[in-house]
Structure formats: structure tokens, C-alpha cells
Amino acid sequence: MKQSIEQLLIAHGKEILLSPGMQLEKQFIQHGSISCFEHSIAVAYISLWLVHCLRLTVDLRSLVRGALLHDYFLYDWHEKDSSHRWHGFHHAKRAAKNAKRDFSINPIEEDIIQKHMFPLNLALPRYKESIIVTCADKFCALCEVFSFLVYRFNEQHLLGGFALPQHV
Numbered sequence: 001m002k003q004s005i006e007q008l009l010i011a012h013g014k015e016i017l018l019s020p021g022m023q024l025e026k027q028f029i030q031h032g033s034i035s036c037f038e039h040s041i042a043v044a045y046i047s048l049w050l051v052h053c054l055r056l057t058v059d060l061r062s063l064v065r066g067a068l069l070h071d072y073f074l075y076d077w078h079e080k081d082s083s084h085r086w087h088g089f090h091h092a093k094r095a096a097k098n099a100k101r102d103f104s105i106n107p108i109e110e111d112i113i114q115k116h117m118f119p120l121n122l123a124l125p126r127y128k129e130s131i132i133v134t135c136a137d138k139f140c141a142l143c144e145v146f147s148f149l150v151y152r153f154n155e156q157h158l159l160g161g162f163a164l165p166q167h168v
């Protein structure tokens, strides 16, 4: 990998990371004390790390964008609300619907989002990018639930010279 994982994350994920919808994810807790925003970055990061370690050839842009949007359901699933019932089974579909509304996503990105809950959702991932994100998501979720890893991303560092929405 010629570029570092951070550089790839920014090169391919900048538009999504800076979007109002993605910024909204900071308000929603995913597991433990980790926000949905942090979880999504971690999944994208681990996905890129797996590609690097396993020397895989993949569509890096789709991998990063799909990973960042895989949990783009945009609500706090801990809150009791009838629309959040069976979150584990339904949120991938909701995330894909929101992603299609807010971004122009390609078939690989859509498959990553739709299938990331395999095998809980029985539909088989169609692309290797989807399989990678599914594995990275499970690894990150386990780390978060059992507090094996606590990651905090320094947004200013990660996004470097890019203006954040509130400053635009």
C-alpha cells in the first residue's frame, strides 16, 4: 500500500466524513462509549488494515465508503422506540436507504451496507469488499462491547486541513 491507511481513509472517505449526516452519527452511541461515527471509522480502518495484511486487491474507494456508511441508520438504537425494534435485523436496510438518499453509492457500496450483518441477515455478501467489512465490523463490535480497544479519533488530525461543516 503506497499510501498510509489514514491517507486512504481521507482520500476516499472525505466527502462522507464531512457530510452533515455522518457528523450526526457522533450523537449516537454504538457500543459501550463508542459513537457510531467512531465505530464507522474504526471499521473502515480495520478493513483497510486487513486488505494491507492479506495483500488483497480490492476497490479501495468502495471499501472505505461502504465501511463508513455501513451503520448509517441515523438513530440511537438504545432508545426505546417502535421504529427501532429488531434493530439487529433491520438496520442494514435502513442504513442503505439513508445512504442512497444522501450519497451517490455504487453497487459494491450498497452491498457492503446491506449485507454487513451477515449471518444475522441471511443474504450473502456478493463482493470481497463486503466480506472484508463484515469481518472488520464484527471485530470492532467485539472490541467495543468488551472494551478490548477504546479508540478515539482526533478529527482535526484525521481530517487535517479540511474544513469541518460547522466552520464552512
Ligand SMILES: [Fe+2]
Binding pocket: 070, 071, 091, 092, 116, 117
Ligand atoms: Fe451494523
Ligand SMILES: [Fe+2]
Binding pocket: 039, 043, 070, 071, 137
Ligand atoms: Fe457496525
